[in-house]
Amino acid sequence: MTTTAPPPQRTEARPRTPVLASTGHPAVRPPTAAHLSDEQVAQLGRELDAIRDRVLASRGAKDARYIRRVIKVQRSLELAGRVTLLFSRRKSALIAGTAMISIAKILENMEIGHNVLHGQWDWMRDPDIHSTTWEWDFVSPAQTWKHTHNDLHHTWTNVVGRDKDVGYDLLRMDEEQPWTPFALGNPLYNLVLMPFFEWGIALYDLELEAWRTGEKSSDELKRDLRLTAKKALHQFTKDYAATPLAAQLVSRSGRNALIGTFTANCIRNAWAHAVIFCGHFPDGVDTFTEEMIEGETRGDWYIRQMIGSGNISGSPLMHLMTGNLSHQIEHHCFPDLPSNRYAEVAPHVREICERYGLPYTTGPLPRQVFQAWAKVCRLAVPPQGLGPWLREELHARFGSGSPTRLPKRAVNAAPPTVRRGAAPLVAHVL
Amino acid sequence: MAQIHALRRVASLLLTPLEPEDVLGLVNPLASYRQLRGIVTQVTEETADSRTIHFRPGRGWNPHDAGQWARIGVEIDGVRHWRSYSLSAPEGADPAITVTAIGVVSTELVRRTKLGDILFLDVPQGDFVLPRHPRPLLMLTAGSGLTPVMSMVRTLIPRRPDADVVLIHSARTRVEALFHDELLELADQFPALTVKHWFTREGQGRRLDLTEVTDLETVCPDWRGRAAYACGPADFLDAAAALWESELAAEADDAAEALMIERFAPVLLPGAAGEGGLVTFEKSDKEVETPGDCSLLDAGEQAGVVMPSGCRMGICRSCLTPLVAGRVRDLRTGEVHGDEGELVQTCINAPAGPVHLDI
Ligand SMILES: Cc1cc2nc3c(=O)[nH]c(=O)nc-3n(C[C@H](O)[C@H](O)[C@H](O)COP(=O)(O)OP(=O)(O)OC[C@H]3O[C@@H](n4cnc5c(N)ncnc54)[C@H](O)[C@@H]3O)c2cc1C
Ligand code: FES
Numbered sequence: 065m066t067t068t069a070p071p072p073q074r075t076e077a078r079p080r081t082p083v084l085a086s087t088g089h090p091a092v093r094p095p096t097a098a099h100l101s102d103e104q105v106a107q108l109g110r111e112l113d114a115i116r117d118r119v120l121a122s123r124g125a126k127d128a129r130y131i132r133r134v135i136k137v138q139r140s141l142e143l144a145g146r147v148t149l150l151f152s153r154r155k156s157a158l159i160a161g162t163a164m165i166s167i168a169k170i171l172e173n174m175e176i177g178h179n180v181l182h183g184q185w186d187w188m189r190d191p192d193i194h195s196t197t198w199e200w201d202f203v204s205p206a207q208t209w210k211h212t213h214n215d216l217h218h219t220w221t222n223v224v225g226r227d228k229d230v231g232y233d234l235l236r237m238d239e240e241q242p243w244t245p246f247a248l249g250n251p252l253y254n255l256v257l258m259p260f261f262e263w264g265i266a267l268y269d270l271e272l273e274a275w276r277t278g279e280k281s282s283d284e285l286k287r288d289l290r291l292t293a294k295k296a297l298h299q300f301t302k303d304y305a306a307t308p309l310a311a312q313l314v315s316r317s318g319r320n321a322l323i324g325t326f327t328a329n330c331i332r333n334a335w336a337h338a339v340i341f342c343g344h345f346p347d348g349v350d351t352f353t354e355e356m357i358e359g360e361t362r363g364d365w366y367i368r369q370m371i372g373s374g375n376i377s378g379s380p381l382m383h384l385m386t387g388n389l390s391h392q393i394e395h396h397c398f399p400d401l402p403s404n405r406y407a408e409v410a411p412h413v414r415e416i417c418e419r420y421g422l423p424y425t426t427g428p429l430p431r432q433v434f435q436a437w438a439k440v441c442r443l444a445v446p447p448q449g450l451g452p453w454l455r456e457e458l459h460a461r462f463g464s465g466s467p468t469r470l471p472k473r474a475v476n477a478a479p480p481t482v483r484r485g486a487a488p489l490v491a492h493v494l
Numbered sequence: 495m496a497q498i499h500a501l502r503r504v505a506s507l508l509l510t511p512l513e514p515e516d517v518l519g520l521v522n523p524l525a526s527y528r529q530l531r532g533i534v535t536q537v538t539e540e541t542a543d544s545r546t547i548h549f550r551p552g553r554g555w556n557p558h559d560a561g562q563w564a565r566i567g568v569e570i571d572g573v574r575h576w577r578s579y580s581l582s583a584p585e586g587a588d589p590a591i592t593v594t595a596i597g598v599v600s601t602e603l604v605r606r607t608k609l610g611d612i613l614f615l616d617v618p619q620g621d622f623v624l625p626r627h628p629r630p631l632l633m634l635t636a637g638s639g640l641t642p643v644m645s646m647v648r649t650l651i652p653r654r655p656d657a658d659v660v661l662i663h664s665a666r667t668r669v670e671a672l673f674h675d676e677l678l679e680l681a682d683q684f685p686a687l688t689v690k691h692w693f694t695r696e697g698q699g700r701r702l703d704l705t706e707v708t709d710l711e712t713v714c715p716d717w718r719g720r721a722a723y724a725c726g727p728a729d730f731l732d733a734a735a736a737l738w739e740s741e742l743a744a745e746a747d748d749a750a751e752a753l754m755i756e757r758f759a760p761v762l763l764p765g766a767a768g769e770g771g772l773v774t775f776e777k778s779d780k781e782v783e784t785p786g787d788c789s790l791l792d793a794g795e796q797a798g799v800v801m802p803s804g805c806r807m808g809i810c811r812s813c814l815t816p817l818v819a820g821r822v823r824d825l826r827t828g829e830v831h832g833d834e835g836e837l838v839q840t841c842i843n844a845p846a847g848p849v850h851l852d853i
Contacts, residue, residue, distance in 0.1 A: 143517055143520070186799070192527075193530055196777060196800065197800075295511075301510075302507060308502075
């Protein structure tokens with residue numbers, strides 16, 4: 065029984081986000097790229113596609129050996145570190161064990177986990193190193209993180225209001241985000257976020273805000289809560305119960321083992337936090353409005369990724385320890401190319417930026433971190449300074465006779481629909 | 495056992511999200527949580543283009559029945575490829591496959607496999623196996639189709655003096671004939687086995703003609719009284735099936751029962767290909783524009799999706815994948831089918847328009 069072609073609406077009813085326009089231009093081209101014509105943008109897109117195709121064509125056994133070697137080193141370090149902590153009564157053992165676990169966790173989260181979960185190694189078809197099977201040493205479950213990160217952040221990169229990574233619903237990280245007194249706490253929140261970054265991300269990946277506004281169903285939230293609770297329990301048990309207990313039994317060094325695992329987690333968290341803040345918050349990195357993505361072509365999409373990201377310069381070791389997020393620009397242009405190949409495409413991307421008169425933001429880690437922190441502090445205060453707000457507040461609280469108290473919100477003329485939470489605070493995580 | 499289980503749980507607590515096997519894998523290449531593996535213990539040259547590869551499988555392997563096949567995965571330039579190979583070793587022995595180089599994977603196996611290499615494996619399967627009760631047998635094989643039958647012969651002949659097996663094997667020349675000397679020695683040593691080689695390219699050589707009974711009557715006059723097994727190229731098997739159908743339909747209740755067939759490649763309808771379309775692998779978040787003659791399985795693998803598969807020819811159903819939307823074309827029949835939620839065999843179906851798969 066042969067039937068004719070399927071009714072087309074069956075698949076068309078399931079559009080995939082976001083479909084880029086093949087020609088034309090966005091409603092508004094970002095100011096940084098406003099000097100480029102449609103034809104130039106299309107040509108830029110073709111040039112970047114060609115870079116990508118070259119890497120795809122040469123992917124092979126060498127790359128496979130690379131990721132397997134990194135995984136082997138990481139697992140050996142993790143194992144050695146944990147065994148060392150079992151005997152951590154001696155201070156030297158405590159320090160060595162903590163160092164090894166810290167490095168193992170950093171490698172696992174960054175060069176391995178983040179990149180495997182991006183599908184950078186899926187082409188090997190190895191179920192042991194695959195985005196659909198990988199689970200990482202991080203509180204946020206791979207599945208929920210992949211959604212907020214791969215689907216949302218990488219699609220809406222730096223579009224204020226869309227990319228929740230702009231501030232993670234917590235920090236005010238862009239001038240476009242309306243100021244509220246809550247933003248005064250920016251530096252404090254960021255300081256607390258730093259050592260507990262993985263918990264912050266786990267909370268953020270639950271997308272409570274999307275649930276509150278109805279974009280995310282209660283069933284989805286329940287599922288994510290269940291996943292996260294289970295994952296968090298496992299992670300917590302490993303580092304803060306099983307390892308100290310084993311150390312206690314083996315050499316009565318439970319307390320030191322606990323100190324070791326806690327410190328290792330903090331070091332990894334602070335490092336990840338620093339690297340990630342360098343990705344989209346240093347000076348020179350642009351954010352975008354919704355008109356700038358309306359009608360975006362492939363070339364425009366590439367431009368947004370390039371001018372919305374910042375690199376970290378440094379040695380090959382630095383690139384490894386940042387999971388090649390030091391090549392944030394290349395990563396955003398080609399999120400599924402194997403991370404070990406970003407270094408090789410970087411000069412070409414940079415050359416393209418120069419030739420088309422686009423900025424290519426990069427700098428050493430301390431400078432980029434400083435700039436990101438400076439932004440956190442700068443945006444804690446409203447654009448017109450604290451003065452007007454303080455006057456209003458004082459007036460409202462202690463002022464004479466005024467019958468109506470101004471609602472706090474009136475201070476900044478934000479449209480009332482925009483809630484603080486809707487503004488991506490830390491929106492750019494990786 | 496319970497102790498191992500308890501130990502494993504404790505280790506998991508300390509290693510999560512890794513599994514104990516992930517860490518054991520640092521020292522034992524066979525340890526894996528997700529993927530059965532084997533280590534190559536011996537490679538023997540059979541003919542210029544074929545090798546027998548012996549391997550020791552890791553935990554989780556099931557001993558094979560004579561005639562069964564297993565899925566073998568090989569890494570070629572960093573990418574894993576899977577094909578099926580019949581196990582040529584006798585029942586009870588360590589498994590071995592005998593591969594003839596004809597394409598990508600077989601050539602890699604034949605030319606590159608060394609001692610100590612790792613093969614990725616799936617457990618043996620297939621029902622091309624010896625009958626449960628003793629009866630006279632006729633084996634009809636051609637080329638590499640001898641492999642599963644070789645396992646049967648090696649299993650049956652030395653152990654059962656009462657067996658009665660006639661093996662007709664067709665090969666181009668003596669030097670290209672698999673297991674040539676071993677078969678002659680076995681036939682010499684055990685009266686239970688009669689071997690007839692048929693060389694198509696030697697002397698007056700021509701193909702064994704199965705479109706009518708003459709050749710068969712000459713080589714094995716009592717063929718009608720034997721349970722037959724056939725394995726070889728598609729046209730060889732098609733001719734055998736037609737012959738049994740026409741000659742024995744009256745006598746046997748079911749010609750299919752009198753003749754068992756093992757195919758190494760699917761029978762595709764010429765020109766079954768249609769338009770093709772965009773295939774979306776939803777869970778893997780991949781899309782591939784796929785031509786109408788390319789199976790969904792190949793398309794998925796090319797996109798880096800880990801696709802379940804087995805025989806890759808439409809018999810084992812290991813590749814079943816839920817169809818979310820769209821229609822697919824059966825490459826064997828040309829039939830266009832597909833309902834939402836239907837499990838489709840990705841190895842023999844190609845997209846007929848846009849297709850969404852739940853994988
Ligand atoms: C149940 C089963 C058991 C099998 N057992 C064996 C075995 O014991 N030994 C063995 O060598 N192979 C066996 N095969 C075949 C094997 O799985 C592969 O198909 C074969 O090795 C070719 O794979 P490749 O990647 O080398 O060729 P590909 O590169 O995939 O194909 C190369 C070309 O050869 C054609 N081709 C594929 N298979 C055959 C064939 N059998 N004869 C002629 N042309 C073919 C293809 O259509 C293609 O055009 C078996 C297959 C099945 C399904
Ligand atoms: S792989 Fe065996 S039926 Fe598809």
